[in-house]
Amino acid sequence: MRPPGPGEDRSLRALGLDEAPRDRPLLYPGAWPAESGLLVGDRLLPLDGPVHEDRVPVLAIGSNASPGQLRHKMAGFGITSPIPMVKARVTGVDIGVSAHVSRLGYVSASPVSAPDTVRELFVIWLDAEQLAVIDVSEGVPLPMGNFDRAWLPARDVRIEADGVVLSGAYAYVNRHGVLHNGTGAPRTHPGQRALLTELLVRSARLRELFGVTPEEFCARARADRRLCERGTRLFAEEKWVTASGLERYVDGSRTEGPGTA
Template identity: 35%
Template sequence: MGDDEIARFDPYAAENSPRARPLEYPGARPSMSALITRTAVWQIRARDGDPLGSPSPSGLRLDDCRVALGAAYPGQSDPFPSLASVLEQEQVAGLGARVPVLAIGSNAAPAQLRHKFGSSSTPLVVPSVLAWVRGVRVGFCAFVSALGYVPATVFPQAGAETGTVVQLLDDDQLAEIDETESPAYRRVWLETPILLQTGERLAGAYAYVARGGYLAEETGAWVMGTPGERRPASVDQGRWFADQRSLLARLCLDAAFAEAMGADPDEVVERRAGAGVSERVLRAQGLVHEENALYDLPDRMGRPPVRYGSPAGRG
């Protein structure tokens, strides 16, 4: 794959949006750091234009990163301009004015962002950076959505280090996402170490945490993975789900769930019984951990945000 192809590569094509195909709901994160727009996904690269690999020990700041535009960007003579200059050319907010938000589940997918922004006049230009966050895991909400898939949430787990994505949103983008997540979620500030793929460390980021707890059993919480991702040693095989089909298949093993929601994953998606029904059934199964300390944090929707460029936003 050449540089131009990599620059335009969309790891989640539009037809794989969970809005269209719930059983293809994306996993915890895409495979590269990228600048997402309505029409393209451009790879974010290191200062010299080389692809980002493991986090750099030197801690490359996002301001110094480059974007692999290749020949796909009209009027651009430099195939690897700085991320800051691309944002300026797009006439959108610079990095320092943006807000760091953990993108979990489908929110990490370009197709889902495009769906959520839809016909909105808000420009969709979002730096999306692979990251590792300490002390939390990505799990599953305690309900099946009206579209027939189980959305993601985060919960605390001491010693955990979870691969995820940090998106840098401007104020208008943040307001748009807030609207799509409310009232099922709160947006809370997680003050915890976050390591970006660039090697830069953040002191925290916002995260959307679902009401009503998360899926779990006696041995622990169910954890969202991605196909091919190595399962953490602390997570039992039976609590690790890399895709929606395997998760729904596990839920369908319970007779009460199968009767109320569907006997197999395809029937669950086709029937779409709704969140209220699924909540009652899952609680009756004993598959819901009701308390989530992250949900008890203050809801920051509508309040002045912590920005990437502020001391509180950088580690």
């Protein structure tokens, strides 16, 4: 890691990366860095090297690529250790829409299989303690949690950073499935305001539950577990839900992925 330049302010606030979607749901997925960096507390420092052998790689699809959100997640467990965030070229995965309503007040992103799609995404390299925190935040340990952690192998998902191709990476696959685009194929996430506006226009039943504007949706959903569960069921009842295409990797993670617990 090279040091910051003289007088260079690398705070998240100065970089425009400090706000977290958990506090302002319509910002979801939050601001992503312009380049790779090392998240240390409330600073994002320059980072040397795309691979960190003592950690495991996790493909960030939504707010896990937001330094402000990551900082909040770790601070909730008193964890202050640095997190390398590596910008990568990813082939085989796109950013879909989770078929559940989050108690944080938004409809989150989920990875979907997209063999011909190339995306610039972030890989966050986590130690065992940090990985456990992200697992908890995604509901992995809970029987009724929203996500499973799956190992995506390089034979199916190519992840290249600074000329290095990873052997694979973990991703969080939604247990509820994802929303489709009307033809049965997974749709892509357009950003929170655009997504909620479209969904509310399409469904009178959704408007009855969550109001007629994205602001109302976020305010009503936030911290209301029963309402979020009702909204999640409504997605299925409206027949908006399909598979992500990544479900087959969930069981394989028990044998293929590193750092499993």
